Amino acid sequence: MPFKRISIGAEPLQTVDDADAFVAGDMVREGADFAILPIIRCNEEEVMNWGHFEPEDLVIKSADNSYCLLGATSSWDSDYKYTETVVGIQAEYAGYTGLKGVVTSAIGNKVPAFGRLLYSILAKESSPKVYVRVCLSDENAWQKWNRVRVMCNHSPQLQVLLELDPSTEKAVDMKQWMAEPVHIVVLPESMFTKNAGGYPVLPRQHQATVAAWMDYDIAFVIQTTDAGSGLGDRIRYLRHLGQSQPERSVQNSASDEYRDILQVPLQPLMDHLESATYETFEQDEPKYAHYEEAMVRAIGDVAARLKRRIVLMVVGAGRGPLVSRALRAARRLEADVHLIALEKNPNAMVELQRKNATLWLNKVEVIYGDMRNKQFVEKADILVSELLGSFGDNELSPECLDGALENLATNECVCIPRRYTAYVAPLSSSMLFRRAREHTGSFKLETPYVVNIHAAHILDDAQPVW
Structure with a gap:
């Protein structure tokens, strides 16, 4: 626009x-x-x-x-x-x-x-x-x-x-x-x-x-x-x-309303997210395009190695954007894939079941449960998640995926993403500092916030932390 x-x-x-x-x-x-x-x-x-x-x-x-x-x-x-x-x-x-x-x-x-x-x-x-x-x-x-x-x-x-x-x-x-x-x-x-x-x-x-x-x-x-x-x-x-x-791209235009707004990080492990929150995530088209390409490569490699039907599991499926991308990846390779969508949010489950019946033509096994303690006889050859969270890992990705890898995955399971790195960079922003001061809470200046940063001066190159 x-x-x-x-x-x-x-x-x-x-x-x-x-x-x-x-x-x-x-x-x-x-x-x-x-x-x-x-x-x-x-x-x-x-x-x-x-x-x-x-x-x-x-x-x-x-x-x-x-x-x-x-x-x-x-x-x-x-x-x-x-x-x-x-x-x-x-x-x-x-x-x-x-x-x-x-x-x-x-x-x-x-x-x-x-x-x-x-x-x-x-x-x-x-x-x-x-x-x-x-x-x-x-x-x-x-x-x-x-x-x-x-x-x-x-x-x-x-x-x-x-x-x-x-x-x-x-x-x-x-x-x-x-x-x-x-x-x-x-x-x-x-x-x-x-x-x-x-x-x-x-x-x-x-x-x-x-x-x-x-x-x-x-x-x-x-x-x-x-x-x-x-x-x-x-x-x-x-x-x-x-x-x-x-x-401006649709993605950038949609995120404008969040420019320089301090948001308390979501905690989806503790709270069930709202549909509007999922919708905001799903507007990140480049991210899901990269996920699809990664799944294409993983399916191709695993299929060539195993010579059998592949089990691909999307854990924390939400409203299903990764499920749709997984289906497209399998279709591009004409691969035999058993696709499982696991979700603990009972409200999002309704959306997953509706999409499975109308959009995915019942090609997905939709299962309700927590990835940390759910048990399956059939183990995942490819495990896909998007629990990247923010800098402080508010989505508890390691804690959740440790349980999933132990209970849901084969010994040679391919994880997407395989690894990720947090970066930090110093910045100056009068607006963000003032808004943090005005925020409620006793430790408002020591609290991490999620921000679509715009009015800020990045003072140096970002450096990897872990």
Whole structure:
């Protein structure tokens, strides 16, 4: 399936006097979804002298278009002694008007003061989302952001607005930022060039960067010095770039809802799995294709060696995906195979029996029981399982298969899989760390989770553990 429609906003760098007029005019005309506009246009001393805003001093004068506006605060890194107070007043006004959030100026050199200011804003119950502007032209950008994020106790309301810089893009490890809570990526006008037809496009290197970000749940913002000069063309180009990305596979699309979601590992030996859980497993088409090829090779080797009917047993058959693959493997070789499906989940047994009657034409012997203590007169020549589990082996594969090999298998039984290896790699992920902290349980940061990892920075190559 194609990428979903991306959200694209505008950030005019020219003076804007009235937000409502800009939304009704330039923003709608050029096809932007939202805009970043300054909250005020007066200087900080005037605000402190009056203690409140006057209507004529505001760019965002009402809540009428709050659904499509982010308010940019004035620069806090000035020498004016009341700067922090004034920025705080603007953030409070943004919360009052219901803006989508506030955008700070770039993190300067006064990092502790900046962190203290944001903490005080986020501590208020009516605090809007705060987007910290991070400019990649600053070689210490990540270190500054990390200090601020820690000072704010990893608040979920604190997010990153990442401003790309064409001159430093090659030197920046973008994957490091993809592990951070980046919700907006800003494209300066200078990133665009014109093609032969005179339309704005991104050079190939910048195209690759933007395309990579399109696989994340973010919005793009185009900075413009003149909203009426090419902004609409740039927005249309970005939408075209998004629609031109390769279609995602059914498997990847189905797993998107589990991206970066912490899941407690399943324990199928203790609990009977639900049908929906089995269905999720069964969407891993490449895994089952590899299983089928392994069974073809095993059946061929064993048949040539034994010169008799082969007993192939699928233990922990679930809803039967491996059984279907075993039948296909036998059919490809025209081999004489006695296929047994063993399952201890009484609910899954219903599905196995139904499939045997309607799909497999009663070519399978479906048996209810636990592989650890079930006894058969006829032993398995090939034993197939998918008890791989997660890193910590939550499915107890060795414990289960030890019993199966002792009770169900011949001395020369071929096991599929024959062996497997667990790997470990260090990674950094702001989102996963925050979600682990928010998880219930006394040992939430010492608990293993199953995660479809996406917003993470893999720091080194994976290494085998066992």
